[in-house]
Amino acid sequence: AQRVTQPEKLLSVFKGAPVELKCNYSYSGSPELFWYVQYSRQRLQLLLRHISRESIKGFTADLNKGETSFHLKKPFAQEEDSAMYYCALRNNAGGTSYGKLTFGQGTILTVHP
Amino acid sequence: EPEVTQTPSHQVTQMGQEVILRCVPISNHLYFYWYRQILGQKVEFLVSFYNNEISEKSEIFDDQFSVERPDGSNFTLKIRSTKLEDSAMYFCASSEYSAGYTFGSGTRLTVV
Numbered sequence: 001a002q003r004v005t006q007p008e009k010l011l012s013v014f015k016g017a018p019v020e021l022k023c024n025y026s027y028s029g030s031p032e033l034f035w036y037v038q039y040s041r042q043r044l045q046l047l048l049r050h051i052s053r054e055s056i057k058g059f060t061a062d063l064n065k066g067e068t069s070f071h072l073k074k075p076f077a078q079e080e081d082s083a084m085y086y087c088a089l090r091n092n093a094g095g096t097s098y099g100k101l102t103f104g105q106g107t108i109l110t111v112h113p
Numbered sequence: 114e115p116e117v118t119q120t121p122s123h124q125v126t127q128m129g130q131e132v133i134l135r136c137v138p139i140s141n142h143l144y145f146y147w148y149r150q151i152l153g154q155k156v157e158f159l160v161s162f163y164n165n166e167i168s169e170k171s172e173i174f175d176d177q178f179s180v181e182r183p184d185g186s187n188f189t190l191k192i193r194s195t196k197l198e199d200s201a202m203y204f205c206a207s208s209e210y211s212a213g214y215t216f217g218s219g220t221r222l223t224v225v
Contacts, residue, residue: 034213043218044156044204086156099144099208100169103156 002027004089006104013077014112021072021107023087031089033063033070038084077111084108115139119205119217126195126224134190134220136205145188146206147180149173156204162188195224
């Protein structure tokens with residue numbers, strides 16, 4: 001079974017401070033990991049896919065298969081980064097479960113001025 | 114940029130009534146999904162749909178739920194007899210093969 005764990009429900013930092021949102025996963029195959037962001041009850045927006053290895057809005061995330069982690073990092077947080085962040089894993093093994101996303105519980109990030 | 118469109122944005126219904134939530138996926142996408150987010154909880158998978166049939170459903174997706182793609186563009190979620198615990202935000206999503214998802218803005222369902 002696939003599982004995603006985000007251990008921190010709430011995370012508060014001050015503007016300009018580094019931020020790291022933790023995500024751990026369990027999955028028997030080769031995972032595809034995502035970070036989604038949800039601003040104030042809006043739609044879920046894709047922030048990062050691990051396979052594209054790009055940086056969006058200054059955020060990066062590296063897949064660590066040894067530690068089964070996909071932590072989201074930003075060196076200098078901004079107030080507009082305040083939002084709910086979800087880590088998600090997609091089943092790419094094929095078959096009937098192909099494409100299903102499993103989400104973590106989410107972390108509410110608050111960046112104080 | 115193409116979007117997934119969901120209507121209505123908010124629906125209030127009485128317990129026991131039927132509701133239909135509508136979604137227009139991105140036109141060249143082949144995989145369609147419904148997810149649910151109860152207030153304060155995580156986003157949960159409900160059902161995936163491919164090639165005009167359900168490919169997977171969760172234990173939440175019981176007999177009171179059904180999905181349809183009636184006309185090749187809309188993708189609907191029907192809840193036959195709503196319960197209080199069905200109150201949630203319902204998100205539709207679509208994707209191409211092995212590409213990222215695009216989510217709709219959601220329908221907030223309130224059952225009273």
